[in-house]
Amino acid sequence: MGKVYLVGAGPGAADLITLRAARLLEAADVVFHDALVHPDTLAIAAHARLVDVGKRFGRISTEQRFINRALAEAARNHAVVVRLKGGDPMLFGRAQEEIDALAEAGIECEVVPGVTAAVAAAAALRVSLTRRGIARNVAFVTARHGPGEPEAEWLAVARAADTVALYMASGQAAEIAAQLVSAGRAADTPAVLVENASLPGERRLATTLAALRDQPVPRFAGPVLLAVGEVFRDADAEILPIEQARQKTA
Numbered sequence: 001m002g003k004v005y006l007v008g009a010g011p012g013a014a015d016l017i018t019l020r021a022a023r024l025l026e027a028a029d030v031v032f033h034d035a036l037v038h039p040d041t042l043a044i045a046a047h048a049r050l051v052d053v054g055k056r057f058g059r060i061s062t063e064q065r066f067i068n069r070a071l072a073e074a075a076r077n078h079a080v081v082v083r084l085k086g087g088d089p090m091l092f093g094r095a096q097e098e099i100d101a102l103a104e105a106g107i108e109c110e111v112v113p114g115v116t117a118a119v120a121a122a123a124a125l126r127v128s129l130t131r132r133g134i135a136r137n138v139a140f141v142t143a144r145h146g147p148g149e150p151e152a153e154w155l156a157v158a159r160a161a162d163t164v165a166l167y168m169a170s171g172q173a174a175e176i177a178a179q180l181v182s183a184g185r186a187a188d189t190p191a192v193l194v195e196n197a198s199l200p201g202e203r204r205l206a207t208t209l210a211a212l213r214d215q216p217v218p219r220f221a222g223p224v225l226l227a228v229g230e231v232f233r234d235a236d237a238e239i240l241p242i243e244q245a246r247q248k249t250a
């Protein structure tokens, strides 16, 4: 009986995975990976059969039940099975469903952490998420909830936290900004959007909650991290005002 490793692929750049992740990829017999995992990262798994089980922007995903079954089946036939997930597997990555299903099937499982999008975005901006004197906490939040799932109480958390990292938020950025302001967060609170953090197509946009609420949000082709908080007021000079970015995109 083999073992399944839930491995963090980091935010995109192939050299932002851990050494442990790279060694497991080299040794892997089968790799089940998300759609966002970079081809250079997959190339490390030179001997493995690669199975894409990811979804991207509403395209049909491979059903979670199928993934759980396929992981268990692969571990019955191979020594090293890697389930490669974008960023860190334990944040917004449905890791728990897979861990629980493997435990139920009696298959050993180990988790290898990765660099999550929020910290990759902070690195891209060269802004500390917990800048001393300004922020003493960070919330990892999503406003998304699946069909049948209770609506997460994201707003109360995002209202209260000093720094908020919002995942899967770019499509609803204006609505999120409006809700945060209505909930009492200052309209001039800095907000940043980082697209493709760590990748060559990286883009960093600076704005405020009011501008995000009132101005058209640019279109994004890659994954985007929305972050809100005072720490971003002095963010990197390269950052474009949202209006300028919109013109550039048009």
Ligand SMILES: C[S@@+](CC[C@H](N)C(=O)[O-])C[C@H]1O[C@@H](n2cnc3c(N)ncnc32)[C@H](O)[C@@H]1O
Residues within 6 Å of the ligand: 011, 012, 036, 085, 086, 087, 088, 089, 090, 091, 092, 093, 115, 116, 117, 118, 120, 121, 166, 167, 168, 169, 194, 195, 196, 197, 198, 199, 223, 224, 225, 226
């Ligand atoms: C399903 S969540 C998975 C998060 C992942 N487990 C992590 O720890 O980063 C996907 C979201 O992560 C964010 N994301 C992932 N990679 C990113 C990147 N390179 N740049 C910016 N945001 C990214 C986006 O908000 C995207 O919608």
